[in-house]
Amino acid sequence: MFKNEYLADLYNQVVKRNPGEPEFHQAVREVLESLEPVVEARPELITKGVMAELVEPERIIKFRVPWVDDQGNVQVNRGFRVQFNSAIGPYKGGLRFHPTVYEGIIKFLGFEQIFKNALTGLPIGGGKGGSDFDPKGKSDGEVMRFCQSFMTELSKYIGADTDVPAGDIGVGAREIGYMFGQYKRLRDEFTGVLTGKGLTYGGSLARKEATGFGLCYFTEAMLNDHSDSFKGKTVVVSGSGNVAIYACQKATTLGAKVIAMSDSNGCVVDENGIDLDAVKTIKEVKRGRISEYLEYHPEAKYMEDKDGSKNIWTVPCDIALPCATQNEINEASAKALIANGVMAVCEGANMPSTPEAIAAFQEAGILFGPAKAANAGGVATSALEMSQNSMRYSWTFDEVDAKLKGIMENIYANVAKAAASYGMEGNYAAGANIAGFLKVADSMMAFGVV
Numbered sequence: 001m002f003k004n005e006y007l008a009d010l011y012n013q014v015v016k017r018n019p020g021e022p023e024f025h026q027a028v029r030e031v032l033e034s035l036e037p038v039v040e041a042r043p044e045l046i047t048k049g050v051m052a053e054l055v056e057p058e059r060i061i062k063f064r065v066p067w068v069d070d071q072g073n074v075q076v077n078r079g080f081r082v083q084f085n086s087a088i089g090p091y092k093g094g095l096r097f098h099p100t101v102y103e104g105i106i107k108f109l110g111f112e113q114i115f116k117n118a119l120t121g122l123p124i125g126g127g128k129g130g131s132d133f134d135p136k137g138k139s140d141g142e143v144m145r146f147c148q149s150f151m152t153e154l155s156k157y158i159g160a161d162t163d164v165p166a167g168d169i170g171v172g173a174r175e176i177g178y179m180f181g182q183y184k185r186l187r188d189e190f191t192g193v194l195t196g197k198g199l200t201y202g203g204s205l206a207r208k209e210a211t212g213f214g215l216c217y218f219t220e221a222m223l224n225d226h227s228d229s230f231k232g233k234t235v236v237v238s239g240s241g242n243v244a245i246y247a248c249q250k251a252t253t254l255g256a257k258v259i260a261m262s263d264s265n266g267c268v269v270d271e272n273g274i275d276l277d278a279v280k281t282i283k284e285v286k287r288g289r290i291s292e293y294l295e296y297h298p299e300a301k302y303m304e305d306k307d308g309s310k311n312i313w314t315v316p317c318d319i320a321l322p323c324a325t326q327n328e329i330n331e332a333s334a335k336a337l338i339a340n341g342v343m344a345v346c347e348g349a350n351m352p353s354t355p356e357a358i359a360a361f362q363e364a365g366i367l368f369g370p371a372k373a374a375n376a377g378g379v380a381t382s383a384l385e386m387s388q389n390s391m392r393y394s395w396t397f398d399e400v401d402a403k404l405k406g407i408m409e410n411i412y413a414n415v416a417k418a419a420a421s422y423g424m425e426g427n428y429a430a431g432a433n434i435a436g437f438l439k440v441a442d443s444m445m446a447f448g449v450v
């Protein structure tokens with residue numbers, strides 16, 4: 001519920017102007033609600049138009065992506081790039097290839113990206129893109145032809161100093177390689193126009209690991225601040241993609257035992273601790289299903305998700321790391337986690353907890369690390385990849401990893417401080433929105449009405 005009348009009106013206008021886009025409404029509402037005390041203290045944010053400009057993307061690009069499948073049939077998908085806010089640097093944010101992608105999903109992700117990128121302390125603006133193309137079950141040739149067609153259009157709107165996309169759901173090293181190859185061919189230039197690139201053509205060491213590792217560095221900083229740590233804790237990680245795999249790896253290194261992982265069909269529970277080599281073989285090499293884990297460990301348990309259920313949240317744990325997708329923890333799942341004694345929830349995925357779930361965690365006094373802050377390690381390392389590309393130089397794995405750790409510890413400190421300075425100590429969701437927003441807002445104010 002809004003107390004500030006201007007913000008209430010602004011939110012209603014967003015809903016009216018962007019019909020049928022509930023995820024975007026949800027993301028805007030969450031941010032505007034937590035900015036109420038800031039706007040009350042600084043009314044010029046309203047009179048100078050910053051709030052109204054903030055919720056409107058600078059540019060939306062939407063295009064047809066035609067390609068030919070292995071049977072010779074023409075397929076047509078939709079491509080999107082939302083260039084949301086470039087107040088502090090070139091647009092930066094991933095590309096998502098998933099059948100659920102539509103304009104509202106890309107807008108929600110692009111909006112979140114503005115604050116996340118500002119929190120990293122690096123000069124990057126907010127953007128996001130993608131397509132309703134589903135790479136699952138497609139041959140390499142089909143994925144390549146799709147990526148080439150997608151980049152043929154997208155290449156007109158991006159560049160190393162204007163907009164630098166990266167990966168997200170369904171876009172990993174293979175897809176980035178095909179897109180970079182097509183960009184280079186079309187533009188005849190070798191620049192850092194994409195991040196998450198392969199190591200032989202401008203990629204950064206530790207980028208692949210960065211989101212998952214960063215999530216654990218943030219979580220560890222939050223736990224340390226409460227005189228605790230990962231050591232000896234049981235952890236549940238949803239998903240089994242890029243973020244989930246490296247979160248599992250780092251949590252284990254920090255002394256925790258990860259006992260469950262999942263995909264969109266169900267979850268595996270292994271009380272002996274997840275065998276990450278098996279998961280990597282299934283997901284990174286075979287592109288298979290998490291249920292295949294039982295072929296490696298017949299003693300583990302597999303629970304299939306039916307009718308939208310998310311069984312993984314019924315597995316008792318100390319720490320939950322949602323690393324799959326938006327709104328994967330609803331109120332019922334949050335209550336199940338709380339009843340089973342969870343002490344901390346940190347978001348690896350973007351907006352994985354519904355507003356009701358977040359409220360339940362906060363009411364129960366659970367330590368809650370919001371996505372904007374907790375998963376910012378991926379984009380931060382993408383920005384480090386951009387720096388290395390500009391310098392035409394590469395840092396070692398340990399150098400990048402050390403910078404990532406420092407960035408995540410800083411983010412935690414800034415978020416905790418921002419929450420406390422607006423009287424919301426421990427509310428890291430509000431702290432992340434406020435700290436990210438202030439940096440962007442000050443730049444927008446400096447530019448005047450543009």
Ligand code: NDP
Pocket residue numbers: 167168169170171211239240241242243244262263264265323324325326348349350375376378379
């Ligand atoms: P991947 O495609 O590598 O993995 C996604 C994982 O989530 C898969 O296990 C997938 O299962 C599961 N998943 C996807 N959609 C759904 C769904 N609708 N229901 C249940 N499970 C689902 O993606 P990433 O690991 O890169 O991304 C995961 C999350 O992290 C996303 O929210 C993304 O926006 C966020 N993120 C990613 C960053 C990065 O650097 N990659 C940076 C910051 C945030 P299945 O294979 O069955 O579809």
